[in-house]
Amino acid sequence: MSTTPQWIMIGGEGPESYNKNSSYQRRLLEAAKEKMSEAITAKLSLDLISDRFGVADFGCASGPNTFVAVQNIIDAVEDKYRKETGLNPADNIEFQVLFNDFTTNDFNTLFQSLPPGRRYYSSGVPGSFYNRVLPKESFHIGVINYALNFTSKVPEGITDRDSPLWNKDIHCTGFNQAVKKAYLDQYLSDIKNLLDARAEELVPGGLMLLFGSCLQDGVKMSETFMGIVLDIVGASLNDLAQLGLIDQKEVDSFTTPLYFAEEGELRQIIEENGKYTVEAFEDIIQPNGEFPYLDPKILADSFKAIFGAFLSAHFGIDAMRKVFELVEVKAREEFSHIRKANLGMQYLIVLRKN
């Protein structure tokens, strides 16, 4: 049985890298900064801010967004401390930042590009965030930005042509109920593991800040711009198979471990977990829209930064690059459709460990 390869971003700082093509994910952190600071001020107990304060980013990639995420948190914690004690945080608090991602993530680029002048010590924490990766009660605030859409594996049967669950598409489009249920079940079990593991690792009263996108209730993935682009990636793989450049059988059995939950599903998973109090569940609406620079080339480049390493692992780097050349052409052809598509919901969820 083949296992699902780890889905990492394109490393380095070159033109194809995640580092250079992840402003979409960063914009959510910026747009939600104020709401996040308010939540920290209101929901983090002052008693927890003393001596050593731990911040952990799960699914940090190779930067630079992770630096924005952790700095925003540290700024909010320092502000709260300064206002409520009248003391200078630099005299009393030391920050430790734990950067988590898969072992195959480009941690070298991350550590080489740490911001100069930062007021924190850094450590790398390798391993899947669906398992325990840290000792008990080892940090005070955890953050996850745009990393909750990757399930730990493709559900059983999905890649098997003879199974009733065979998915001819490369992702969960939302149109096949049985396929959707298989993905949802996998997602439920993964997110439960994640919440359970973080509940052990967080200090009591500590916060988890979740940022990302989900679907509005009842909207299907392929009705959103991300889903449409994924459908275009699938069509481009089929074009390459038709040209004989890759094997059609491999395309037919290829599916991504990707699931975008509906808002209601996400709320239910968290509430049923019971280990946290939901302190905020915000729909972050950006003044210039979710994607102000929506353009076929930017779409192709940012999807390549996310999907490129995963596609290369299956089809090789040359085929991967050809796929994204085709994606840009097709995205241009279908641009009016993409523009009018549903944008999904960008969220900030604040959980406090009970």
Ligand SMILES: C[S@@+](CC[C@H](N)C(=O)[O-])C[C@H]1O[C@@H](n2cnc3c(N)ncnc32)[C@H](O)[C@@H]1O
């Ligand atoms: C789209 S990137 C987001 C990166 C970063 N948080 C940001 O805001 O730009 C998703 C990251 O999650 C990581 N990831 C996905 N599944 C993971 C898992 N099970 N454990 C640890 N990291 C994971 C990937 O390797 C990737 O670096």
Ligand SMILES: [Mg+2]
């Ligand atoms: Mg498939």
